[in-house]
Amino acid sequence: MSPEKQSTAKPGPAVVYYGDDFTGATDTLGSAARAGLRALLFLKTPDAARLDHVGPLDVLGIAGAARAMTPDAMQAELRPVATLFRSLGARVLHYKTCSTFDSAPHIGSIGAAVRVLRAAVEQPWTAIVGGQPNLGRYCLFGNLFATAGSGGEVFRIDRHPTMSRHPVTPMDEADLRLHLAKQGLADVCSVPYTAASRGGEALATALRQALHSPPADAVLFDVADASQLAAIGEVLWARAQASTLLAVGPSSVVDALAMAMAMPASREENNAASTAHAHAHAHAGVAPAQGPVLVLAGSLSPVTARQVAAAQSFDIVWLDAQKLAQRDAAALNDHADAITRSLALGHNVLACTRSPNASPQGNALDAQALARAGGDLLAKVLATTPLKRIGVAGGDTSSHGVQALDAWALSYVADMGAGASLCRVHSDDARLDGMEVMLKGGQMGAVDVFERLVHGAA
Template identity: 80%
Template sequence: MRPRPSIVYYGDDFTGATDTLGTAARAGLRALLFLQVPDAARLDRAGPLDVLGIAGAARAMTPDEMRTELRPVAALFRSLNARVLHYKTCSTFDSAPHIGSIGAAVRALRAAVEQPWTAIIGGQPNLGRYCLFANLFAAAGSGAQVHRIDRHPTMSCHPVTPMDEPDLRLHLAKQGLADVRSMPFTAASRGSDALDAALRQALHSPPADAVLFDVADAMQLRAIGQVLWTRAQAATLLAAGPSSVVDALSMAMGPSHRDSGSPPMARDGVPPAQGPVLVLAGSLSPVTARQVAAAKSFDIVWLDAQKLAQRGEAAVAEQAELVIGSLARGRHVLACTRAPGATPLGGGLDAQALARAGGDMLAKVLASVPLRRIGVAGGDTSSHGVQALDAWGLSYVADMGAGTSLCRVHSDDAALDGLEIMLKGGQMGAEDVFERLVHGFA
């Protein structure tokens, strides 16, 4: 009988899904990220897992689309008899009632678990995300100034899901979670016994939709994980939030879940790339723009976003040829959809169409030029880019720093199997992350 995973998680975009994959692997857990809900044969091929991930794109979907997307995830969780179902959100919680609704995801998945309430973890300190008395704060890049989320220079004016409400209880109420109760960081700071007592009081009648756990520092995750893991042993639990959910649970799962019988899942450092490296950067956040400016080892190709977004075969092929030419000469290429100073996605440009076209172009480039290492920047661009490849899974290779992971592609296509890929959200990564992808580091 196949050993059951303890945690099944669904990532609402691919960059976040790889961050959770890395979190699990660095904790010594056997983890694999599938690019679609796996069938029994694929699960058997994967072998024993502690953490099973599914990468998706619910962050860019309507509630109806999300319900369709998440139905097989709920069914898989029930069939595996895992203990925790984790809906992995962005650490900035950017979402809206009409697109990427966390409330819609919770409602779609709640029937799959036994506990009638949902645990929401509101911070991820290693990425500069903190929740205090239910209010979310986030750094504007690695090591940068921390802002209340409604004053964040990027997330407050996100083109699709602007974060204009810092109180996550009110933010989620707009998405249909009417009764989200706050578990202040002062409870977790007193340890797991005090936190469990406070949780029992918070769950006292009438029943809550959810309990939001503050996180003011990384040490509080240990108490949160202990309380949630203990409860999950008695009855299965739905948890929502960033990778800190798996971080917290991994501390409580004990040595029996550590990967001791197989080769290490993570390695120290990254060797230099063998051959040319391609990075595809979607619509640029200020963080990614600084990373592009610091990428001195690349030929930079400014793609025509308007042409790409039309998704015509000729337009995609034309833009791909610009990239293929430099790669064929052995040059590293950074392909960007927006030049510095340009208005983000202006002129009525369809962001989703552009992201899908980026995936089409990436597949065309890889079919023409064999590469062994690539990077993709941007949540939607990463999701559609990986979906365009003939691959079925990702495993963790190494930490690239500040919420970015280098992963190995698993594919039945020998030309793609073993490809190393880094997926990077707009707010993630150190300033030299693209240079590190080329030159490696110890």
């Protein structure tokens, strides 16, 4: 390459991340945007033409559904991500997991993801960040704890009232080292939060010891408090400058790195603008919706059930989860017609699979089939009734719902609170381009999150 072309080459992103479901991927997108980083979440691995179209990025995300895949399917899903990372010259490859680390050897295996992605980086070990305090997720001495709902009681993850009974990947082990060992990550060393609480230098020393006595295949960083993320980011970013690094964990990985990432010299003049951009994102309110809002609540979580019970501004359409999971075409059409009729009257519609007083159906349902049917239902409604704003509740439902749309990326709009982000859809279809969508996992969001989607929030 000639010197002239080198000087005009567009700098690549510093971080590439893959979200193992769409809700988590949008949470990470929000973390990057609120830090003032230029970030975009692609709905599939972008090609060179698409990357040229969007312009320079600091953080490039790819939304996927690996947490619902078998190890073989995960390999096929993640290999293009590894190839893209190598081609872009990024420093950190982040495999974004759910903050509760729910996964299993046969489905959504974090170990399987590491085996595919580690070949794309230079560091022979993997960094694992174990907590996300802003969502009530804490890792202490290798053991994971989580709140039950926003601001709820904290439980050890294997005693959590929802995650210990997850219908697909129940968490029956709180020690993440043992949990990941079942997935093939046998040599995971834990660095306690007490090291990070003493600052970057102490944490760097603890990391060197973990890597060399005896050598660790992966290092799990405790996170007991959000203040410890600064030290973790400092240490990981310094390591990544020397050799590219694979980092695994929730959005706290990007939260940590964003504190340490220095702007390249060629962008120094944009520092003030970036600071203003971060401030604006951090304090951006949510405007009231323009026109009727549709929310698809495919989550069977008790947290989502409480949010449904608190939604007063919607016509409720109760979905027959059993028939939808069985791919009953007549039921799908009937539900789509009912939703469309209410929207045509200008009413907000909440279509949900579980009434507030119903008991969880859990393993009685094929959760993946239900999520796919939810995506079909959403696509069917939007094909005839374009909307300005929608919401989807449930990790798998969000993944399949957005995949069913003719869209190629999401950008961040505003924080909806407790792990829920409002995003803008980018599509070549004019009916979808610019539509706002809130994706939230079953455990995420304040109790009034659906009302905020309609009426806005300061």
